[in-house]
Amino acid sequence: MPGVFPPFRPAPSSFPPDRTVLPVLTAQTALFLDFDGTLADIATEPELVVVPDDLIGLLEQLSIRLDGALALVSGRKITDLDGFLSPLRLPTAAEHGAQQRMPSGDMLSLAAPPLHEVIRVAQALASQHTGLRVEIKSAAVAVHYRHAPELETFCLQALAEIVKITPGVELMQGKCVFEVKPSGISKGSAMQLFMSAPPFSGRLPLFAGDDTTDEAGFAAVQAMGGAAIKVGEGISLAVYRCASPAQLRQWLRSSLQALDKPEAAEVTAHQRQVDEAAS
Numbered sequence: 015m016p017g018v019f020p021p022f023r024p025a026p027s028s029f030p031p032d033r034t035v036l037p038v039l040t041a042q043t044a045l046f047l048d049f050d051g052t053l054a055d056i057a058t059e060p061e062l063v064v065v066p067d068d069l070i071g072l073l074e075q076l077s078i079r080l081d082g083a084l085a086l087v088s089g090r091k092i093t094d095l096d097g098f099l100s101p102l103r104l105p106t107a108a109e110h111g112a113q114q115r116m117p118s119g120d121m122l123s124l125a126a127p128p129l130h131e132v133i134r135v136a137q138a139l140a141s142q143h144t145g146l147r148v149e150i151k152s153a154a155v156a157v158h159y160r161h162a163p164e165l166e167t168f169c170l171q172a173l174a175e176i177v178k179i180t181p182g183v184e185l186m187q188g189k190c191v192f193e194v195k196p197s198g199i200s201k202g203s204a205m206q207l208f209m210s211a212p213p214f215s216g217r218l219p220l221f222a223g224d225d226t227t228d229e230a231g232f233a234a235v236q237a238m239g240g241a242a243i244k245v246g247e248g249i250s251l252a253v254y255r256c257a258s259p260a261q262l263r264q265w266l267r268s269s270l271q272a273l274d275k276p277e278a279a280e281v282t283a284h285q286r287q288v289d290e291a292a293s
């Protein structure tokens with residue numbers, strides 16, 4: 015079926031055993047994080063996601079320790095992400111890279127492909143079947159079927175048909191969602207763009223995500239010599255694995271403490287020298 019990404023299922027022999035001891039975050043890491051299912055638990059409706067109490071402060075402190083080399087990489091609209099993490103404004107690849115806020119604050123936005131027919135088909139599906147929900151983004155259209163999983167194949171067929179005759183788009187499947195998005199962009203290409211300029215360039219990329227839509231990102235960071243962490247279950251290219259967003263956040267907290275330690279050690283050493291000089 016041209017233009018369709020089926021659920022990502024690499025051959026079992028193509029991936030190494032999962033490592034559950036997560037990699038060490040250093041001051042030279044470029045950290046990329048998906049949002050839903052990675053930093054925050056997935057909710058029954060996208061807008062009902064609960065942002066854990068300490069998440070915003072944690073991301074802010076990590077960004078400072080990494081000299082700004084921390085970015086969100088998500089399929090969401092940038093307004094959603096900014097709303098959840100307000101007042102924090104991180105470099106962000108939204109809509110799988112169709113919208114990208116660079117470290118300077120500049121927004122790079124792909125021209126949206128012609129989506130009116132896709133929107134018409136998606137809305138017709140949702141009007142005929144309760145349980146389907148259409149989300150219109152700046153350059154993409156998503157059909158959520160979390161409340162009607164029995165309609166997965168039906169949605170796939172209908173959207174594949176319209177994608178076939180719509181230029182410049184492709185169909186992607188995530189967790190209980192089909193998305194018609196611009197061809198050729200992915201979380202992988204979004205992170206490659208971030209890695210081409212400071213403060214990301216010259217660092218080792220590390221990306222954590224939970225979904226099949228993150229696999230292109232896992233492949234990209236590992237091809238750049240970095241590391242990928244798959245959150246939750248499912249076959250993945252990612253070398254590392256953690257069980258849940260809660261566990262990933264715990265790793266981020268521990269990583270922040272570890273990043274703070276060298277600084278604390280330096281301060282202690284400096285104070286010791288001052289004390290020795292004074293005695």
Ligand SMILES: [Mg+2]
Binds near residue numbers: 049050052223225
């Ligand atoms: Mg996700």
